[in-house]
Amino acid sequence: MWKRAACLVIALAACTASSDDRTTPTAAPPSSSNQPRGDWRARIAADASELRSSAPAHYAELRGAAPQTTRAHTLRFTTELIRDPRAASVFLERLAEGSDSAEVRAALVEALPRTGGIYADAVAELIVNERDAAVRTAYVFTMRRAPADLAIAVLARGLADDDTSVRAESARSAAAHTDGARLAGELRAALSASDPQLRVEAARALGILRVTGAQPELSVRLSDASADVRLEALRALDRIAPGSLTGRPALEALASDPDPRVARLAASLAGRATTTTP
C-alpha cells in the first residue's frame, strides 16, 4: 500500500473515464471555499498561528476537542465548536501530527467537511501515510464534495487500496461525486473483484453514475453467486437504460430468484415493462 503513495500525486489528473461513458451529475458541486490555496502545510501552519494569537482559548479548545460516542458506537464531533473554517486547519494539524488514536483520527477526518474549511488538498496527501484502514475510509468519504481533480485522485487510490473496506467506500464515494464517472474504468474493473462487497458497490456506482459502457459487465453480474451483486447489477442496468431489460430471459429468471429482493425488483421491472409495452 505504501509503495503506491508516490503514484498519488502523479495520478491527480490521470484517472479519467473512457470517452464513451455518458455521465449524469450526482452530488452538489463542491464548495468553492474548499478549493486549495497554495501549500496546505503552510496554510494550516499560518491558520494555526493566527488562531493561537487571536483566539488562544478557541485554539486550545480545538486542539483538545474530544469527539462524543455516537449511537452507533463510533466517535463523532457533535458540538458547535467545529463549525468554524479554522477548525479544519487545527484538525489537519492534529492529523498531520498523528498523535491521536485511530478512532479519534477518524472522527477528526469525518468532521472536516462540517467545518466549512479547506481540507481536500491535505487529505490527498495525508491518506497516503495513514496506516489505519478505518481512517483511510474516512478520508475517502470526505471526497464526496471535494474538488474534482483531488477527489478523483484520492478515490482512484482508494479503489486500489489493500483494504476491502477502503475500496468499497471509494466506490460509494465515487457514486456520490459529481465527477465520479471519471472512475468508470476502475469501477468496471471492480465488477470482477473477488470480494462480493466490492462488486456490489461497483455495480451500484456504475448504475448511479449512468455508465453506459458498463452494461455488458453488469449483465454478466446478473448471474453472480452473490444475491447482493445480482440485485445491484439489475438495479444498475435499469438505472442506466430504463426498460432495456424488457423481454430478456435474464429478467424472467431473476423474477424467481431465491433472494426476495432480487425477485421483487425483477418482477417489478417485468411488470413495468408489460404495462409500458403496447
Add this chain to the structure above:
Amino acid sequence: MSRFHATLLCCLVGACGGGSGGGDDVPDNPDGGLTTDAPEPDAPTGPSWMFADVDGVPNLDDDDRSGVEDWTQAPFATDDDYSTLTLSAEALSLVTPGGEVELTLASGADDVALYRDGQRVLGGATTRYAFTPAGAAIELKVAFRDYAVSAQLVIASGEHTDTVALQAAPLIMNHHLQPAEALWATAIDGNESFIAAYQQALGTMFTAVPGSSVDWDVWMQDEFEFATLTASQGQRMDVVIDSIRNRGLNGLAQDLWVDPGTIAQTWGNPQLRTTYDSFGNLEASPPVTVDGVAYPFGKIYYGRVGSSGMNTTLGTFLASQKVQAPFQLPTSWLCVGHVDEMSSFVPDPSSPKGFKLVISDTNAAWTLLSSLSSSASLPRYGADHGYPTVGSLLNDASLRAVNDDVQADYLDPIVEKFKAELGLTEADIIRLPSLFEQVSGCNGRVAALIPGMVNLIIAKPTGSTTTHLFTADPFFRASGNQADDPVIAAFHALMPDGMTLHFLDNWDVYHLGLGEVHCGTNVRRTPAATWWTDARHLLGGN
C-alpha cells in the same frame, strides 16, 4: 379448574381480589369456594369444589433489602409480592368431620412455594401437604420463582376435588400509549434546550440525569427497557430490562430505580454485544387483534435478520413470555440498526384501532421537497450534511438512489411485515417524510438526513388529559421560526388530533450523534390491561 369456571368463580374466592373482575351476573360470595352451580361434565356427583386459579408476580425483588431475592426467603411482613389462596370455611365445611384435605402439586413444584402461617408447606421436593380443617378458613401464601412459571395444585378431600392453576405473571413490556409516570434524559453541555423543553412540558415528572454521573452517555433509550409484572391481587413489580450494551448509563438502574418493587435484570452476554442489543432496537406495539387473536399488550418487535440482530438470549426469553408474541424486522441497513429509527406509534382515538403506525417514508419526502422552492436555503443542512438548498437535495442522484433503494428493499417490506404481524391496513399507517444518507464509518449503511421525526416520545402523564408528543425539530428552514418549516407543517398535517406537539432542538448532541429524541429519552409507564383475564388465551399450556 376449567377456564370457564375460573372466570365464573373469580369473585367467589378471596384469591381473586384486587379488581380482577368477574361476570356481573355472578353472586357476591366473599367466603366462596363452594358452588352449587351445575357441575362440570366429568365431575363427581355431589357439590363440587371449585377454587379460583391463583395468579401472582414472581417474587424477584428484595423488599427487606437483605441482599437476597425474596423468593428464597420465608414470607415477611414487608413482602408484598405474595398471592393468597383462600380455602373458605364454607368449602372446608364439606370435609367429613375429622377428615383431611390433601394438597398436591401435580406439576411445577420447583416453580412455586406455598406457605401456611409462615411455614413452607409445599414446593420443591415437598409436593404433598395435608391438614384437618378446624372450622376456619385457611389462607395459603403463594410465591412464584420466575416469570410466567406455572403449577397445578390439586385440592382433594373424599369426593371433593379441584385443580387450581397457579400462574406467575409474564413479563410485559410497555408500549408508547400507556400513561407515562416518569421520564429521564441525560443533561450535558449542548442539550440545554432539549432538557428545558421536557422540563417545561412535564415539570417534576421529568428528571435530568447529570451527564457527569453517567460518563456523558446521552442514549438513555438504549440502556434500558421498562417492563412490568402485575397480578390480580394488586401486585405490581417494575422490571428494568438492562441491556448488555453497558456504556456510561450502565449502573443507573441500580442507582436510580432498583428498590422494593423494582428490579433490574440482564439477558445476554455483554462480551457478545452489538449495536442491535441497544433498546432503541426493542419496542412494543399498542394492543392489536390479528386474525381474530387479541394481543391486549401489543406485540414486541426488534431488529434481527438471520444471525444478525438483537441477541437470542433476550429474544428467546421474550418469546417465552408469549403474551406479546415478538416478531423481527430487518435493521442492518441502518448505521445504528434500531427499529426506532424508522417506526413508532402514536395514539389516534378517532381511529378504530386507537393508534397509528408511523413509518419513515422516502417517497413522501421527495414529494414534499418537490413542492418547495429549489432555491430555499437550508443552512443547517448545508453546514452539516452538504446540502445548502432544497435543490441540492433534489438534484443529488446518489442520494435519490440510496433512498429509493432503502424504500424498495427495506421500508416497503417492513410496512408489509407490520401489516401482517399487527393486522394493520393502509389506513392505520402514517407515512412520515424521511430521508436517509450514508454516513462516514458505516460501510454504506444509512442514518437520518432529515432528523428522524419518527423517533418520537409519547407521554400522557398518568391522570392527565394531555398527550404530549416530543420529536426533533427538523430545522428545514432558513429562519429560526418553526412556523416557517414545511417539514413541521407536514408533520402537523399527518398527526392525529389531540396531541400537544413539541419540536425539540436535538441537532448537535443527538442528530449529529446518529440518534434523535426517542434515543435520548426513557419513560416509565403505568401497566395497562389485566393479563390474567385478557391474555390467558395467549399463555397456552401454562
